[in-house]
Amino acid sequence: YELTQPPSVSVSPGQTASITCSGDKLGDRYVSWYQQKPGQSPVLVIYQDIKRPSGIPERFSGSNPERFSRSNSGNTATLTISGTQALDEADYFCQAWDSSSHVVFGGGTKLTVL
Amino acid sequence: EVHLMESGGGLVEPGRSLRLSCAASGFTFDDYGMHWVRRAPGKGLEWVSGISWNSGGIDYADSVKGRFTISRDNGKNSLYLQMNSLRIDDTAFYYCAKDGGLGADPGFYFDNWGQGTLVTVSS
Numbered sequence: 189y190e191l192t193q194p195p196s197v198s199v200s201p202g203q204t205a206s207i208t209c210s211g212d213k214l215g216d217r218y219v220s221w222y223q224q225k226p227g228q229s230p231v232l233v234i235y236q237d238i239k240r241p242s243g244i245p246e247r248f249s250g251s252n253p254e255r256f257s258r259s260n261s262g263n264t265a266t267l268t269i270s271g272t273q274a275l276d277e278a279d280y281f282c283q284a285w286d287s288s289s290h291v292v293f294g295g296g297t298k299l300t301v302l
Numbered sequence: 303e304v305h306l307m308e309s310g311g312g313l314v315e316p317g318r319s320l321r322l323s324c325a326a327s328g329f330t331f332d333d334y335g336m337h338w339v340r341r342a343p344g345k346g347l348e349w350v351s352g353i354s355w356n357s358g359g360i361d362y363a364d365s366v367k368g369r370f371t372i373s374r375d376n377g378k379n380s381l382y383l384q385m386n387s388l389r390i391d392d393t394a395f396y397y398c399a400k401d402g403g404l405g406a407d408p409g410f411y412f413d414n415w416g417q418g419t420l421v422t423v424s425s
Contacts, residue, residue, distance in 0.1 A: 218410070220402075220411035220412075222347070224347075229415040229416065229417055229418055230339075230399075230412070230415050231415070232402070232411065232412060235402055236409070236411070241413060279346075281347050283347075283411065283412075285410035290349065290352075291337070291352065293346055293347040293349065296346040296347070
């Protein structure tokens with residue numbers, strides 16, 4: 189099972205950044221998102237599609253709009269960062285669980301705040 | 303506060319073995335599944351292995367199956383990863399991570415991570 193992310197996304201400070209994660213029937217799976225800055229450990233920013241752990245700013249939000257959809261087309265989950273700040277510059281990884289492939293991470297997206 | 307601290311990394315020759323440890327504190331260790339996740343230089347995150355709260359469920363990525371063994375000692379609040387037949391492409395930071403689910407209902411997401419330990423496999 190594979191999750192596909194864009195290698196890079198650029199955004200201006202104060203604008204909205206959207207990072208996508210695509211996978212077959214992704215709507216059937218819970219998606220989590222992690223932020224990792226250089227030299228630091230990953231941090232969970234979104235879990236179970238839309239939940240935000242305590243301490244994560246409200247500007248981080250998640251969606252997996254095709255959850256429960258009967259569509260068999262490719263599904264996409266999105267991490268949205270509203271009012272992006274310079275400190276949000278990092279690598280972002282989506283993650284899901286598949287019964288055959290177990291835990292799967294996307295390839296990661298480098299977010300640049302210009 | 304949850305705290306996870308890995309140890310045991312280092313430089314090792316191809317084909318040799320290494321054992322990583324993760325000391326946990328700040329939560330009821332035997333209530334949660336635990337995982338190892340790695341990140342190789344210039345690459346993304348890769349899940350390595352996971353173990354359920356009672357060691358009844360254990361799983362591995364295909365890339366390490368048959369070479370790595372995960373275990374835990376709930377009495378010592380510790381997680382381990384025995385790595386045998388190490389290969390150059392096992393070079394990575396290895397992170398210990400706590401599963402976000404509880405007990406027999408794993409979440410398969412990782413809500414707390416250690417600082418990581420670097421394993422370098424080189425001749």
